[in-house]
Amino acid sequence: MRDSTERVVYMDYAATTPVDPRVAEAMAGCLTLDGTFGNASSSGHVPGVAARRRVEEAREQVAQVIGAEPAEIIWTSGATESNNLAILGAARFHSDRGRHVVTAKTEHKAVLDPCRQLEKEGFSVTYLRPDRFGIVAPEQVVDALTPDTVLVSLMHVNNEIGVVQDIEAIGRACREREVLLHVDAAQSVGKIPVDVAALQVDLLSLTAHKFYGPKGSGALYVRRRPRIGLAPIMFGGGQEGGVRSGTLATHQIVGLGAACAIARAELASDVHRIEILRERLLTGLSVLEHVHFNGHPQRRIANLLNLSFEGVEGESLIFGMPGLAVSTGSACSSATQEPSYVLRALGRNDALAQASIRFSLGKFSSADDVDFAVRVVTGEVQRLRALSPGADA
Amino acid sequence: MSGQLYNGLVRDLFFGAQPSSSFEPAQDSWLTAEAGSIARGTWVRLKLRIQGARVTDARFSVYGCPHTVAAVSWVARQIVGRDARALLPEGVAKLCEPLEVPVEKLGRLLVIEDVVRVCESPASDV
Numbered sequence: 001m002r003d004s005t006e007r008v009v010y011m012d013y014a015a016t017t018p019v020d021p022r023v024a025e026a027m028a029g030c031l032t033l034d035g036t037f038g039n040a041s042s043s044g045h046v047p048g049v050a051a052r053r054r055v056e057e058a059r060e061q062v063a064q065v066i067g068a069e070p071a072e073i074i075w076t077s078g079a080t081e082s083n084n085l086a087i088l089g090a091a092r093f094h095s096d097r098g099r100h101v102v103t104a105k106t107e108h109k110a111v112l113d114p115c116r117q118l119e120k121e122g123f124s125v126t127y128l129r130p131d132r133f134g135i136v137a138p139e140q141v142v143d144a145l146t147p148d149t150v151l152v153s154l155m156h157v158n159n160e161i162g163v164v165q166d167i168e169a170i171g172r173a174c175r176e177r178e179v180l181l182h183v184d185a186a187q188s189v190g191k192i193p194v195d196v197a198a199l200q201v202d203l204l205s206l207t208a209h210k211f212y213g214p215k216g217s218g219a220l221y222v223r224r225r226p227r228i229g230l231a232p233i234m235f236g237g238g239q240e241g242g243v244r245s246g247t248l249a250t251h252q253i254v255g256l257g258a259a260c261a262i263a264r265a266e267l268a269s270d271v272h273r274i275e276i277l278r279e280r281l282l283t284g285l286s287v288l289e290h291v292h293f294n295g296h297p298q299r300r301i302a303n304l305l306n307l308s309f310e311g312v313e314g315e316s317l318i319f320g321m322p323g324l325a326v327s328t329g330s331a332c333s334s335a336t337q338e339p340s341y342v343l344r345a346l347g348r349n350d351a352l353a354q355a356s357i358r359f360s361l362g363k364f365s366s367a368d369d370v371d372f373a374v375r376v377v378t379g380e381v382q383r384l385r386a387l388s389p390g391a392d393a
Numbered sequence: 394m395s396g397q398l399y400n401g402l403v404r405d406l407f408f409g410a411q412p413s414s415s416f417e418p419a420q421d422s423w424l425t426a427e428a429g430s431i432a433r434g435t436w437v438r439l440k441l442r443i444q445g446a447r448v449t450d451a452r453f454s455v456y457g458c459p460h461t462v463a464a465v466s467w468v469a470r471q472i473v474g475r476d477a478r479a480l481l482p483e484g485v486a487k488l489c490e491p492l493e494v495p496v497e498k499l500g501r502l503l504v505i506e507d508v509v510r511v512c513e514s515p516a517s518d519v
Contacts, residue, residue, distance in 0.1 A: 313434065315458040319399065319407065351431050386412035388436065388456035 009369045010325045013210075013362035014159055014187060014304055019255070020212035020363075026258040027214060030054060030251035040248045041239060051250045058257025065260040066185075066204060067195035068221050074240045075253055078218035079186040080110040082205030083153075085220055085244065086182040087114040089230035090151050090203060091123060094180070098148040104128045104136050104155075105345045111153050111184055124148075132347050133296035134163040138170045142177075151180045156188035160342040160358055161295035162304030164192065171200030180228065186210055190263035191271065191301055196221055202228050208252070212363065213259030217252035220244075270363050275302040277361050277370050284374030288381055294343060294356060305359045308343070312384045314354035320380040324373055327358045399459055400493045406463035413440065413452035424477075426511035427454075429504040435461055437508045439469070443477045460494045461501045467492070468505055481509045 010018075019027075030036045030051070040055045042048025059070040076082045091101055103115050105127045115125045126144045130136045141152060152174050157164050167183055174181040182203040188194055190211025196204055207218035222228050222243070236245035282305060285291065290310035309317065314328050328340070339353035348356070359373065399407070427438035435457040442450035451469040455462050467488060472480045485506040488494065494502060 311431070311456070313457055316407070316462060319459040349432070351434065354434070383412070384456075387410055387462070388431075388454050389412070390438075390454070 006323065007372075008323055008325055009372050011359045011361060011365065011369065011373060012325045012327050013365070014162075014358060014360035015327055016209045016215060017212045017362055018364065019214055020259065020262055022262060023213055023255050023258045027251040027255040030254050036250060036254075038250070040250055041237065051248075054250055054254050055248055058253045058260075061257035061260045061264075062206075062219050065189060065194070065264045066206070066221060067197055069224065072196075072221055072224050074220045074222055074244050075248055076205075076218045076220055076244060077216050078209070079108075079184060079205045079207035082207070082218050082220035083108070083110040083182075083184055084114045085230065085233055086203040086205060086222075087111065087151065087153055088117065088233055089243075090180055090182065090228065091118050092121075092231040093229040094150040095123075098146075098150040099123045100126070100146055100148040100150065102126045102128065102141060102144045102149060102152045104130060106130050106134060106136075106158060106160075106342045107153065107155055108159055108184060108186070111155065115153070129345060130163075133299070134158055134161050134294075134342070134346055135296060135299065136165055136170075138166055138173055141170050142173050145174075145177055145179060149177075149179050151182060153182040153184070155184040155186070156194070157185075157192070157301050158295075158342065159187050160340060161306045161346075162187075162301040163296045164188070164299045164301060166299075167199045167201065174202075175200045187301065187304075190259065190267065191303060193267070196223070208256040208259050211259050211263050214252055214255040217249065217256040219256065266363075271302045274361050274363070274365065277365055277367065278302060278305055278359075280367060281305060281359060281361075281370045281373060284370065285377060288378055292348075292352065294346065294348070303361045306343075306356055307359070308348060308352045308356040309381050310352065310355070311388065312355045312381055313351075314339075314356065316384055317355060317357065317380060320384065321376045324376050326373075327360070328354065328356055398495070399463075402467075403459055403463040403492050406466040406492075407459045410455070410462050410466045413454060424512055426508050428507040428511065429457075431456055433504075434458075435501040435504045437461070437465055437505050439465075439508050439512055441472070441477065441512055446477055448472050448475055448477050448480065457501060457504075458498065460492060460498050461505070463492055464488050464494070464502050465505055468509065472509075478513055480513050481506070485509070 036050045036054050038047030038051035040051040059073045062073050063070045101123055103111055119125050128136050128140050154165055156167055171181050180202045183201045184205045185194055186207050189206040202223045204221040209215040230243055232243050234245050239245050292308040294306040318328055339350045343353035343356055422442055424441045424443055429436040438454040440452040441448050451473050453465045453469045455465045485502045
């Protein structure tokens with residue numbers, strides 16, 4: 001039996017990332033009595049003012065990584081909260097203009113569940129079906145818009161298969177029709193260039209823990225020119241202009257800011273190195289037959305590879321590779337044993353959807369890690385296939 | 394899926410499961426039965442060598458979750474030496490306790506029981 005001291009290779013960066021030591025150091029400086037521990041809302045004393053200064057520096061850092069103005073950044077606890085605030089907040093605020101929302105079947109549950117909540121509140125929601133590569137065509141979005149549509153919500157990069165949507169074209173279409181566009185950028189910020197002006201988005205969610213920042217820290221970009229109205233979903237101290245109440249977690253915010261600054265400086269070199277590792281992984285696994293690639297061959301993010309293995313039961317495959325930390329389906333839904341709804345939406349049958357593995361690499365991944373993964377995956381796939389020869393499909 | 398869902402016995406049986414694909418039994422002394430399908434997520438095949446109404450060897454093939462693999466492996470060990478007409482009188486459900494099988498997986502173990510009952514039927518006609 002494997003014990004805790006045995007090697008585990010981490011290839012689940014799309015689920016979460018380790019905090020960069022430089023980020024951890026910045027955060028540590030905001031915790032103790034000798035650090036910047038004050039409440040940023042306490043403007044009447046030095047510790048509070050110091051905390052406020054760090055918070056605003058971080059706001060500038062986040063704004064820079066997405067091409068926004070600092071005043072357009074609202075602090076949240078992560079992408080789930082940002083998505084909820086964007087979708088529920090925008091739909092409710094603008095409900096006098098219309099009560100129709102457009103999204104896609106392959107969105108994260110942090111988008112789908114707020115949409116389902118809106119349906120309970122009397123909104124209608126259209127769930128677009130992507131093509132077999134996971135792409136939602138801009139024409140599909142345009143065709144779904146009605147005079148009653150107030151919001152479109154689509155993710156920039158899919159968390160399971162890594163496809164990159166044409167947000168620029170979708171943004172243009174929405175802007176022309178004065179429909180708000182919300183983008184869940186949890187898997188794109190820090191991995192590909194994001195410019196809210198070029199993409200013409202009105203609301204954008206991001207979260208620190210996907211790019212070497214702390215869990216529990218995120219932001220929502222809210223366009224100010226013209227100002228986008230949002231109804232708050234949390235009520236209390238009136239922080240963040242009343243849009244998001246709650247004491248600001250200075251250390252978390254500083255961590256997010258530091259992660260953004262590092263991403264901005266190192267994105268190009270990280271992506272290049274990770275792309276090489278991903279190709280090494282794909283080449284190594286190509287010795288196996290009956291393996292299906294999930295996603296678009298070109299419109300994809302560098303660090304993610306999703307493969308389905310025929311003739312192998314998914315739970316057994318994962319269990320049979322204890323030294324490899326990967327995901328089947330979305331991490332947020334991994335408590336259930338349901339086949340990936342994303343892969344099912346792309347046309348994979350249940351067995352193939354369940355036998356999929358998402359490999360996601362990161363800045364701390366190495367060639368040794370990739371070679372280990374290749375050995376472990378090929379070995380276990382071959383063993384499990386040998387256990388079930390001639391299985392009645 | 395958390396590693397904590399599988400106890401030590403499941404781990405040992407799962408990782409110790411050996412493929413029987415290279416084994417070619419003699420036609421007239423072996424009994425083969427299977428049940429389930431990949432589409433349903435569980436498939437099991439048993440091959441039993443029966444001599445003098447007793448099982449003298451048991452091989453299996455399986456497609457399924459770790460609990461299913463472990464359960465089939467366990468059953469194959471248990472039934473060697475038993476009367477071929479009563480392979481598993483205690484039923485597969487009794488395996489749930491030592492293997493700590495979650496209740497929602499009981500249906501998968503019943504596929505194993507289906508195969509065992511099929512194996513028992515032709516042997517009882519001998």
